[in-house]
Amino acid sequence: MPSNQIDTLFANGTILDGAGNRFDGADVRVRDGKVVAIGNGLERSEGTTVIDATGRWITPGIIDPHSHLGNAALPFVPDELPVWDVNEITDPNGADMRAEHGVRVQDPAFARALAGGVTTLQILPGSANLFGGRTVILKNVTGVTVQDLKFPSAPAGMKMACGENPKFSYGEDGKAPASRMGVVEGMRRAWARARADIREDQTDERYKILRAAMNGEIHVHIHCYRAEDIAYLFGMAREFGFKIAAIHHASEAYKIRDTFLTADSCAVVWSDWWGYKLEAYDGIRANAALLHSSGVCVTLHSDSPSLGQRMNVELAKAVAAGHRAGIDIRPEEAIRWITFNAARVIGLEDRIGSLEPGKNADIVLWSGNPLSIYSRADLVMIDGAMVYDRFDPALQPISDIELGQPASEHI
Template identity: 55%
Template sequence: MALSATLLLAACATTPPPKPQAEAAPRPAAPPPKGLVPARDAYPSTYKVAASGLTAIVNANIYTGTGQKILGGMVVFDAGKIVSVGPAAAPPAGAKLIDAKGRWVTPGLIDAHSHLGVFPAPAVTGQVDVNENIDPNTGYVWAEHSVWPQDAGFERARAGGVTSLLILPGSANLFGGRTVALKNVPAVTVQAMKFPGAPYGLKMACGENPKGRYGARGRTPATRMGNVAGYRRGWIEAADYGKRWAAYDKKAAKGEGGEPPKRDLTLDTLSGALTGELLVQNHCYRADEMANLIDVSHEFGYHITAFHHAVEAYKIAPLLAREGICAAVWSGRWGFKMEAYDGIEENAALLTKAGVCVSLHSDDPNIIQRLNREAAVAQAAGRRAGIDIPDAVAIQWITLNSAKIMGVADRTGSLEPGKMADIVLWSADPLSIYALADLVFIDGAVEFDRQAPRRPSDFELGQNRGDLAQ
């Protein structure tokens, strides 16, 4: 490990409890030009909340996702919404009772960085749709148009307690396209999985991936300075595009009419990010590059919602806290390329101590099945360094903070009255390596039951039809 990291950890040998985590605080967004197709509604969600009745989970140990732990408590939900959460009490009349018998309850887990459906299993050439790998700026593509709902990874993620996830395009390009937020329910179409009303995001990538991809072809960007020049060119074009639409809208409001500007799919997306309608999700590993991207965001007046992977985020924790930028990180994945070399397991704990909103993400079809273990590993690493992250705060890394990154924290991510009844009943404390998700509720409906027969995807059923016929 780098000497700076060693000294930093040594300085944290005895630390006070972590400060409350900072809320992501984007700058006020200008209204989008009226002439553009509204970014959220171009392809509307058809997701329907499954029918469910009044239910009470009793005798449960509860992590609420708000930083609170309740022992022997009760969670009540009805019609897809949380009704109440609190200490043991008489359940409401007529409620279906689920006796947790001392087991644990959390909000549904949320993965703020996944490629399920766009990089599905089986990962054969005909199925891999994660990167539009032809141009440094592919802001014109939308991840949802690649999502394959039959990816068996969705069910495996449900078995790990994941109820919502953010699907991003890959990191080959400077501007990779639009993200899409999904409810992790079985469906035939992506529209039936889309999280209703969730904002879109813009995937950006810095560092080795774009410069290596295009430099190897004798194209720009071939260097990190070429990467930054590419971002700036894109933002300049997007700002000009937005001004042209705003001028047209102003004239149209006066009845002056005229020809509207020509639609441009790339600039639709980038201008939406400039106004704040799309959340900027930025793949970036090194501390110096994150600082550079923050400078670029200041130049063009947009806000970075989160840096993803961010293995060196601990080096600039005060800067991220001041900017209100979240960090979506791993517990210990590092060293697989140069820009990932200086990662440390204490990253999440150091960031939390500094007041940064931290999420543990997967970027992987296997890690997504064990996000609770990721949180436990990161928590243990912090404790070894003298940073005592309370259990209830570690749970926020895989629930509420991930919801903040997705822009849906007002609707899910914690067990609070009025929020979606996205709930997991665990066999043991979810921060134990032995914990399994016994029941997974999405909007109050059971979408995974460990005691029920496994539910294969349509693709798997098709592959096994010969066996089923026998």
């Protein structure tokens, strides 16, 4: 974790606090790695570093709740896809797999995401399996091993996947599942075994993990696109007594907004990905805005290193789509999609996601309105330590695989 914490006062900026509030010409005070105060004209105490934020905007650090950085690492090599460490395609039930064991912390995409204001990421296994395995939550700091990046005492998560990805990963080899019927039944059989098998000598780790999910000890995250598939999964959750933290991708979530509200689950969506496969055909740009207008917890995600560098632009596109659909979303509400709501998805809303006294000082100072394509992250702070400075090369992390390369050739 960052060791160079400094007492800091961001002065006279426009603050979007992630809790739904906007403060103009206001200050944020940071001490001992925590936010201690927000308001106008805070005292400039001795020993505090004052950063002039006049004309600039301040937000919580961005949280990416669905990333594959490290386990689908850059650089992309055409022949590398089969050996990416994002999927273990040997058994549809890989609940005992752990994404952290495939993370390469030298992936240059981590630094690119940091320059885009991303301070926390949930790294998930891929979507080839019905049960892909355990997720890992990372702070976007430099380190030698994944242990250096792990968010302390973060809640456990597990990835599931429905629809085209698992059926195409197995069906072509004659191994179930080969259809949506097989996908749903394969999931039900696993949950049923986990519920029924309570013997003390049970050693199959996969079903221990499913039982932990049923006991509320593990957050369940599900890759799913189509409305009917999503509805089946919510029904399965009711049947077997587990809670779905979020449906990820959720291209047709706008069709079943009441279902999300009843389940008290979040939708993790893109701004405008559409049509690249059949189950994404009914995706619409106003998806996030429609969910938000109905009271559904909605957040954005990257799923790719390119989008992971530009989460604020993704937010701007989704908000603009809402405006075109007649849904007016203020910046102080919109910013919650990539801060507080994302923290809720990964179970860390009590520690990050908003600038409130007592929470971790994960802060981004933007050159302008973060919903503008022209704005850049000038400074990024994690736990009260400055980890990125757009104007200081010493605070611009470079991965080992980029060392010695001209800057123009950086990935």
